Amino acid sequence: MNRSISLLVAGVALAVSVQAFAAGDIEKGKAKVATCVACHGQDGNSVDPQYPxxxxxxxxxxxxxLHEYKDGRRGNAIMKGFAAQLSDEDINDVSAYFGSLPTKLDDLHNHIQGAQ
Structure with missing residues (x-):
């Protein structure tokens, strides 16, 4: 019984933390992406396969x-530097903006290092 309660509490905590990440203002995000677009494209659809x-x-x-780049859980020095400058609100806004854009993703062809 204790295990079930522990799993339930963990699930609720995870859901709450994901909800905190999900909030953001698309219009504010659009105004904050000037640095991002150099690599990821103005429309978030990078044409260079080295950039997601x-x-x-x-x-x-x-x-x-972005939080993982900021706190070092993801190991990319360039992204860590950019993310370090972002507040939690900035991260939410930028994420909401890019998430709202139409994607050109269809598969991973030419978007995996070394793929032909």
């Missing part, structure tokens, strides 16, 4: 990734 396409990704996933 952000358009249409889940906003909560993008926010989680």
């Amino acid at each position: 396409r952000l358009a249409g990704q889940y906003a909560d996933y993008l926010a989680m990734a």
Whole structure:
């Protein structure tokens, strides 16, 4: 019985933390992406396969990734530097903006290092 309660509490905590990531203002985000577009494209659909396409990704996933770059759980020095400058509100807004854009993702062809 204790295990079930522990799992329930953990699930609720996870849901609450994901909801915190999901909130953001798309219009404010649009005004905050000047640095991002150099690599990820103005429309979030990078044409260079070394940079991920952000358009249409889940906003909560993008926010989680930015928080992980910021705190070092993801190991990319360039993204860590950019993310370090962002507040939680900035992260939510930028994530909401890119998540709201139409994606050009269809598969991973030419978007995996070394793929032909």
